[in-house]
Amino acid sequence: MNDQDKRAIRATAHVLADAARVETLRYFRGAAFALEDKGVGRFDPVTEADRSSERAMRAILAERRPDDGILGEEYGVSAGTSGLTWVLDPVDGTRAFMSGIPMWGVLIGVWDALGPIYGLIDQPYIGERFEGGFGVAEMVGPHGTRPLRTRQSPGIAQATMLSTFPEIGTSEEHAAFRRVADRVRLVRYGLDCYGYALLAAGQVDLVIEAGLQPYDVAAPIAVIEAAGGIVTDWQGGPAKDGGRLLAAADAAIHASALELLRG
Template identity: 35%
Template sequence: MASYSDDLILAGKLADAADSITTARFRARDLKVSSKPDRTPVTDADTAVEDAVREVLAAERPDDSVAGEERGGTAWESGRAWVLDPIDGTKNFLRGGPVWATLIALVEDGRPVVGMVSAPLLGRRWWAAAGEGAWMSDPAGERRISVSAVSALSDAYLSTTDLGSWTEYHSREAYLGLVDACWESRAFGDFWHHCLVAEGAIDLAAEPIVNPWDVAPMQILLTEAGGRFSDLSGAERFDGGSALSSNGHLHDEALGYLRR
């Protein structure tokens, strides 16, 4: 198996560069905000992060392609491509909430092989590389992580991002059926609940609508942590438009509810 150690080190360098910008612009009085065509917000911090990361990649990996939420690009089906979300959780960032992160993934021939998630206001970072396990750091230190051993939905902890999105993009009834089958549900949302599944704090995270850059690092993080990641059809891909993260034991049964 190929080693991605150098790429993982680079991903950490990219996250450091992103964190220096986002933390400086968080709650800034002169933060500039606009809207994209889908009416989601974008700040000058989003664009500054992506531009800074692209600059480093151009110097360090000039032969790799780059696809980002703010500057575009979709060429990840073949070869090597870095997929970027400069600030996942922009609405939280705008409101002064701490739950947002920079997401970085290296995708090789359509499959993520390196993932990095950095949430500086939470004091947490998660990362993984193919064959090298899944890891996180927090104020307690750095440690390898793995998914939970929960094997029954009746004991499972489930999260989504926004209940309203199930009405608009999939089926509110299907999601509520899964909620009823589980022990407990919350809406940790965005990047955070996928990372919580990877570290075993919760068991399932489901989203009816995602962009590729929202979940590219999650696929490798979940699989290296011993879990599963797919879209809601069950296809193990980050660009299917939806997402289900699980500890693996519950994946097929959860899909059964969400496919209804």
């Protein structure tokens, strides 16, 4: 992939994120909107904001990148021929979205045969966008443009860890998660994809989650790795397919958390 190709992918990703901002903000904290339960787990909601956001992004890709594949949460797989796939989560954190909490986001990832190579994490309401891949690691927000860089962790006992659900995963997964949670200084919940953005921005040390899908992780993996962090599954292997994910600010805190997860 040459520099022109990389610039074209980045430009398209930002156009997608801009379109998704328009669609999601039409509904966020506004008039009542239709809400459905997908029936996956205890409560798995989807709204018209999710669907209209993904439709808008797919329409742009059909025009600008017709040879690329698409994997989206709401409308599934569209095959491509280029070897690249756009991995879209049009509203990551729908439970937060429907509750008026601005911790949801739009995830736009690109992967090839080996895994994620580029990603955007966008928070339309706050106006923050986190970008990683192709030699770029930066965020744009109310303070302007800043580089993204994970921090050097102070060690497991002084670490801050994020996760979305305190009742994480199965009983076995919850027990493994607690082994880490009981050793760190601070655990906070409910951040959805914004937690991964905070890790890339150097604000926290760990994000540990389970039960994830590829569209939940493609963009965060690219952003965190571009910022100097490490993302694996709970055994230290690739995490691009979702499932159990461990994201860490540096190698030392990753090794400590991985040992505890393995028990």
